[in-house]
Amino acid sequence: MTRPxxxxxxxxxxxxxxRGVVVCFTTPALAGSRVRSNxxxxxxxxxxxxxxxxxxxxxxxxxxxxxxxxxVHDRQIQERTSAxxxxxxxxxxxxxxxxxxxxxxxxxxxxxxETSQQQExxxxxxxxxxxxxxxxxxxxxxxxxxxxxxxxxxxxxAKRAIFRSAPQLGLDPxxxxxxxxxxxxxxxxxxxxxxxDTASNPRAAARVGAxxxxxxxxxxxxxxxxxxxxxxxxxxxxxxxSCASALIQDARKLAEHMIELLTQWRAHPESVxxxxxxxxxxxxxxxxxxxxWESAEQTEAGRxxxxxxxxxxxxxxxxxxxxxxxxxxxxxxxxxxxxxxxLNKDWRTGLPYIDLVxxxxxxxxxxx
Numbered sequence: 001m002t003r004p005x006x007x008x009x010x011x012x013x014x015x016x017x018x019r020g021v022v023v024c025f026t027t028p029a030l031a032g033s034r035v036r037s038n039x040x041x042x043x044x045x046x047x048x049x050x051x052x053x054x055x056x057x058x059x060x061x062x063x064x065x066x067x068x069x070x071x072v073h074d075r076q077i078q079e080r081t082s083a084x085x086x087x088x089x090x091x092x093x094x095x096x097x098x099x100x101x102x103x104x105x106x107x108x109x110x111x112x113x114e115t116s117q118q119q120e121x122x123x124x125x126x127x128x129x130x131x132x133x134x135x136x137x138x139x140x141x142x143x144x145x146x147x148x149x150x151x152x153x154x155x156x157x158a159k160r161a162i163f164r165s166a167p168q169l170g171l172d173p174x175x176x177x178x179x180x181x182x183x184x185x186x187x188x189x190x191x192x193x194x195x196x197d198t199a200s201n202p203r204a205a206a207r208v209g210a211x212x213x214x215x216x217x218x219x220x221x222x223x224x225x226x227x228x229x230x231x232x233x234x235x236x237x238x239x240x241x242s243c244a245s246a247l248i249q250d251a252r253k254l255a256e257h258m259i260e261l262l263t264q265w266r267a268h269p270e271s272v273x274x275x276x277x278x279x280x281x282x283x284x285x286x287x288x289x290x291x292x293w294e295s296a297e298q299t300e301a302g303r304x305x306x307x308x309x310x311x312x313x314x315x316x317x318x319x320x321x322x323x324x325x326x327x328x329x330x331x332x333x334x335x336x337x338x339x340x341x342x343l344n345k346d347w348r349t350g351l352p353y354i355d356l357v358x359x360x361x362x363x364x365x366x367x368x
Contacts, residue, residue: 022285029068032313073104089280128184130192186276229307285315
């Protein structure tokens with residue numbers, strides 16, 4: 001017997017796992033929805049209240065069709081996500097890009113997704129190269145005699161650094177090389193070296209920063225409800241951005257001591273992975289919000305409608321963030337507004353359902 005979906009009261013999640021991961025659905029009724037793992041019931045879908053109230057629906061991931069009629073794109077997302085053992089922002093993003101690359105969100109999203117996949121592969125190679133450079137630098141500092149043997153061939157120096165570091169780690173050189181590749185798969189979203197800001201997490205943070213600037217300007221040049229909406233988005237985005245910047249710096253500091261990092265990775269890989277993935281958990285949910293603002297009509301009505309939709313989707317910062325960042329982090333909850341709408345129109349925007357699907361597919365291209 002399947003569990004029916006139920007409307008829950010507002011709550012403040014304790015952990016990011018409890019909060020879940022935003023899924024880039026194109027079905028209007030599923031906008032802002034999150035997926036999370038439940039040890040007892042499997043995957044669950046968390047859907048914001050359709051009335052615009054402060055509640056949310058929780059239903060089994062397999063029962064999405066009982067809640068609404070999802071698009072073909074969203075059914076593909078549902079099917080591929082069902083195979084996940086562990087839900088994370090990177091896993092959901094990879095599935096979303098694969099679905100978009102297959103053409104289920106239109107040609108625009110497909111082209112962007114294919115480019116994103118290529119950039120991710122390049123980021124992996126770049127992260128691995130930067131980790132090797134850091135290991136070379138540390139090995140040559142530890143053994144001054146190696147400095148006299150420097151040569152322009154970076155590959156040769158890298159092999160020598162791996163060979164010299166292996167005994168200190170109690171590992172074979174091949175295992176050290178594999179460990180570096182594994183760490184690169186995590187550091188590729190953080191960014192290292194001169195091109196660090198081109199990684200996905202810094203780029204997402206920069207996008208949130210640009211949104212903060214726009215919200216500050218909008219709140220200072222408008223009055224009433226519209227200014228209040230912009231201020232709510234600004235305050236929460238600034239807090240998120242501050243925390244994300246601190247977490248990204250903490251992650252990069254791990255790579256400043258490569259021998260210690262490799263030792264921790266072999267002994268406690270889950271702990272290292274948790275530290276390196278914190279920024280993406282914190283920034284999860286903000287790219288769709290940015291895309292709402294970026295794709296909004298350049299009119300007062302269009303901007304107002306976008307702001308109303310944005311405040312409904314502001315991610316709640318779980319209490320866990322206080323354990324990650326020791327500076328008295330607090331969260332100012334956004335005010336939730338109720339609205340009424342006509343049949344076959346979305347309560348957030350007043351737009352017809354079909355128009356919303358097309359708009360959401362365009363936004364998928366902005367998020368990919």
